[in-house]
Amino acid sequence: MEHSPPPFFKRGPTPLVRLLLCSLLSIALLILDARYGYLEGIRKVVSVIVYPLQRLATAPRALLGTLGEFFVTQSSLRTENAKLTAQSLNDAVMLRKYAALAAENAHLRDLLAARQRFPESTLFAEVLYAGRDLFTRKIVIDKGQQHGVKPGQPVIDQIGVVGQVTRIYPWLSEVTLITDKEQTVPVQNLRNGLRAVLGGTGNDGQLELKFIPLNADFQNGDQLVTSGIDGVYPPGLPVAEVSNVERNAAYLFATITCKPLAGVTSHSQILVLNWENKLPERPVEEPKTPRAKKSRRER
C-alpha cells in the first residue's frame, strides 16, 4: 500500500468528518453509560474479547508464584506446618466455644423472638490486578457471574472489609475499594456503639467519617466495625481505626480521618461474602407530618 499510488478520487470522508463521527459516537456511548447505564450488555460482550488478554497479562506473575512454591525449602515448610498445626489446635478450641455460643445465641434469640442472623457463605477469589483507572479505587478479581458473584456483595480479607462488588463480568468482577471517593460503609464505634457513615477519600489508606457533630465521642485508636443496618455488610466486620480527630469550631462537623484495617491495597487473596439480609419491609410512612417527624427523631 505504501508503494502504491494514492487513490486520487475515492478517498472517503475527510479526517475531520471521521473525527466528528467517532467523537459523536463516543460521546453518545459516554452519556448512555454515565447517565443511564444502558451498556452493561455491550460491556460484557467486549469483556469476553478482552478476557484472554487479561488472563495472559497476569499469567507471568501466577507462573512466578508457582515456581516460587516449587523451590520452597523443606525446613521452611516444616516450620510453617508446625505453626499451622499449633494454630489449628488453638482455633479448634475457639471453634468449640463458638459452636456452643452460636447455639446459645440462637436459643436466646428464639426466646426473645428476635430476628435470626443469616448464615453467610464465602467465595474465595484472587485479585488479578488493581487500580488501573487512576480516578477510582477498584480491583479486578478472578471470579464472576459464572461463579455466582452478584453485584453488591461485600468483599473482605482475613482482617476486615475491603470493598464491595460493583460490576460483574462472565468470569471477572470489579470490586470498588472502601477508599474510593464514592464508596461509603455504615459503621459503628466498637467502644461506645456510636453509628456513623465512613466514606473513602480517593487516597489510598485514608478514610473519613462523614457528618459527625463536633462533640461526638470519637477518639484516636477507636475501632470501627460495620453496623449492618444497611443490609449490605454483615454486622461486626472490622473496617477501620480512627487515626486523627480534628475539632474546629468554625465548621459544622468534625474532621475524623481513619485508616483502613484490611490490606486494601496490598492483598492478593480475598473472600466474597454471600450474605443476604432479609430485612423486614420498611413500614409504610403515614401521610401525617407530625408522626413522621417523631419517628425521624427516634432514629
Added chain:
Amino acid sequence: MQARDTSLHEILLPVRTGFIVFTFIAALLVNLLPWSGWWVYVKPDFVALVVLYWCIQQPRKVGFTSAWLLGLMMDVAEGSLFGQHALAYSVLAFAGIVLHRRVLMFTMRDQILHVVVLLLLNDVIVLGVRMFAGAGFPGLRYFAGSLTAAALWPVLTYLFKLPQRPAPDPDRV
C-alpha cells in the same frame, strides 16, 4: 534549514498488516499487566502511543476505526466509563493523520516534542470526561505517564522499523 536525520529517509519494505495487528495486541497486553504502586502513574499508555505511531507512519492503513475499537477495549479492561478512551484515541488518530507529513520531517528530538503534546492532549480529554462525570482531580502525577511515553518514542520507532528494514546485502563486505 537544519540537516535532516538520514534515518528518516531510508528505504524500507512495506509494512505488513499482521505486524500492525501484532503491535496493537502487544500494546493492549502490556497495558493490562498488573501494574501497581507508583508504576500506575509512571506507566505510559502503550495503546495510545502505538495508535499515534501507526497513525503518523501509516495513516492510510491505521485510522479511526482501529483507534476507536482499541479505545472501547481499554474502557472495558479498565472498567472506566464506556467511550472515554474511544474518544481520546479518536482525537489522537485525527492529530496523527493530519500531522503525519509534518512530524516525520523533524529530527527525533523534535518528534518527541510533537508526541508529548499530543499524548498530553489525550490525557486532558480523558481527564475532562472523568471530571465532567464527577471524579476528582488525581493530581499532577496523572500526566507523568505521557512524559514516559514520549521518552519511549525513539525506542518504539527503532523497534517497529526493524521488520521493515531490508536484509543486509550479501554482496557487500
